[in-house]
Amino acid sequence: MVAESGSSVDVTQKGVAVSSFVESPARGFALVPVARTTREVRAVRRALSSRVYVPAFSIVAVAAILIAIGWSSRWGGASFTASMTSLRVVVVGPLTLGVLGVLLVVERLRPAQRRPFFARGYRQDLLYTMLNATLVVPLGTALALSFAEVARRSLPWIVVPRIGVVPRWFVIAVIFVAMDGCNWLAHFANHRVRVLWRFHELHHSQEDMSVLTVFRTHPLIHVSYMLALIPGIVLLANGAVPTTMLVVYAGVVAFEHSNTNLGFGLLGRIFVSPNYHRIHHQLNGPQDVNLGFALTIWDQLFHRAVFPTEETIRTDTGLPGRPLAVEQASARPRHFSVLVTQLIAPFRPMSEASHHMPVSDGTRHLARETLSNDRVAGAEQAAHS
Numbered sequence: 001m002v003a004e005s006g007s008s009v010d011v012t013q014k015g016v017a018v019s020s021f022v023e024s025p026a027r028g029f030a031l032v033p034v035a036r037t038t039r040e041v042r043a044v045r046r047a048l049s050s051r052v053y054v055p056a057f058s059i060v061a062v063a064a065i066l067i068a069i070g071w072s073s074r075w076g077g078a079s080f081t082a083s084m085t086s087l088r089v090v091v092v093g094p095l096t097l098g099v100l101g102v103l104l105v106v107e108r109l110r111p112a113q114r115r116p117f118f119a120r121g122y123r124q125d126l127l128y129t130m131l132n133a134t135l136v137v138p139l140g141t142a143l144a145l146s147f148a149e150v151a152r153r154s155l156p157w158i159v160v161p162r163i164g165v166v167p168r169w170f171v172i173a174v175i176f177v178a179m180d181g182c183n184w185l186a187h188f189a190n191h192r193v194r195v196l197w198r199f200h201e202l203h204h205s206q207e208d209m210s211v212l213t214v215f216r217t218h219p220l221i222h223v224s225y226m227l228a229l230i231p232g233i234v235l236l237a238n239g240a241v242p243t244t245m246l247v248v249y250a251g252v253v254a255f256e257h258s259n260t261n262l263g264f265g266l267l268g269r270i271f272v273s274p275n276y277h278r279i280h281h282q283l284n285g286p287q288d289v290n291l292g293f294a295l296t297i298w299d300q301l302f303h304r305a306v307f308p309t310e311e312t313i314r315t316d317t318g319l320p321g322r323p324l325a326v327e328q329a330s331a332r333p334r335h336f337s338v339l340v341t342q343l344i345a346p347f348r349p350m351s352e353a354s355h356h357m358p359v360s361d362g363t364r365h366l367a368r369e370t371l372s373n374d375r376v377a378g379a380e381q382a383a384h385s
Contacts, residue, residue, distance in 0.1 A: 052347050053195075055194075055195040063143060063223050067143065069146055070142060070143075070145050071142075076149035078145050078148075083145055088133065099255075103254065103255055104210070107259045110262060111261065112274065113259060113314055113316075115259065119210075122208060125206065127339050129212055135219065148233055158234050160235055160237060162237045175241050176241065179241075180298070181298055183293040184292055192357075201319060201345075202343075204287060204317075205326050206281070207316070209278065210259050211258040219343075220346075252271070253293055253294065258274050259274075260274045272294055272295065278308070278312065283315070283317055283318045284320070286358055286359050289304045290304065325345070
């Protein structure tokens with residue numbers, strides 16, 4: 001028994017010795033490479049992030065995947081050419097150009113800020129207008145048709161069957177209001193999600209606001225606004241929004257960007273005016289307010305409405321610290337080099353200036369304060385002006 005006991009201890013000790021001899025090197029060989037690999041990965045990440053803003057490529061990936069799906073499905077049976085023609089009519093069709101022309105004249109007659117006849121910002125936004133007409137329209141068409149096909153294929157139940165008792169005009173009105181709400185939600189995300197803001201900040205870089213500023217957008221930002229297509233997809237069987245209605249909607253959005261000192265009177269509590277939207281582009285202060293495209297009801301619902309006063313009508317616009325290259329920054333405008341720099345800016349590494357997003361946690365307090373009794377009178381006076 002003693003021998004057995006001694007033998008058992010001996011075996012156990014040998015087992016421990018063998019175990020220690022075998023496992024210790026294994027841990028060394030396992031942990032050292034893993035730790036080294038982790039350090040290498042972190043080093044690569046730091047090196048990469050010092051050259052590019054990696055999350056921006058996720059937007060490119062989403063756009064590429066959507067378009068690949070749409071192309072492989074032949075755009076869900078829709079005519080790409082016809083759809084692109086319809087979108088081009090909305091963006092730069094005869095009626096749209098006529099509205100833009102009238103608003104450019106109104107800007108000279110009743111400006112919010114006095115500007116040279118053909119200011120640098122106007123010329124830069126004209127380049128973006130041409131970019132939209134030539135390149136963004138095909139891209140937007142591909143994204144819209146692809147998104148609609150993915151939505152119908154993945155969620156076929158969202159398409160509501162035809163409701164015969166509901167008049168078509170009512171369906172169109174519902175689509176219009178719901179579409180505006182979805183645009184508000186996407187716009188809010190563009191101000192709160194940093195990767196989206198990197199694409200959206202280009203629009204806010206304009207220091208010479210005009211009706212053409214509506215075109216000053218990064219082509220890839222339209223990925224975020226695909227959300228606005230959902231109401232039309234849901235109610236497609238009950239009627240589509242006419243092209244003329246979309247032109248009117250686009251005209252309203254363009255008008256609110258104009259350099260005009262104009263409001264809608266009491267209707268300014270419902271519809272977005274230039275005086276109202278200018279606060280959204282203010283240089284000093286939070287820009288995650290007055291996010292509505294055509295209707296102010298969404299801002300009021302989420303306590304983000306700041307109605308205009310005499311002080312806000314002529315407020316300066318742009319981005320604090322100029323984190324983006326702008327045409328006003330140099331002695332010469334350098335429009336084409338600024339255009340290229342602005343378009344690649346979302347992919348450039350984060351700088352101290354680009355870390356700043358002009359939002360405020362006190363936005364709700366600001367909105368309520370602006371609507372307090374001692375300022376309502378001033379707001380209504382501005383709205384009537």
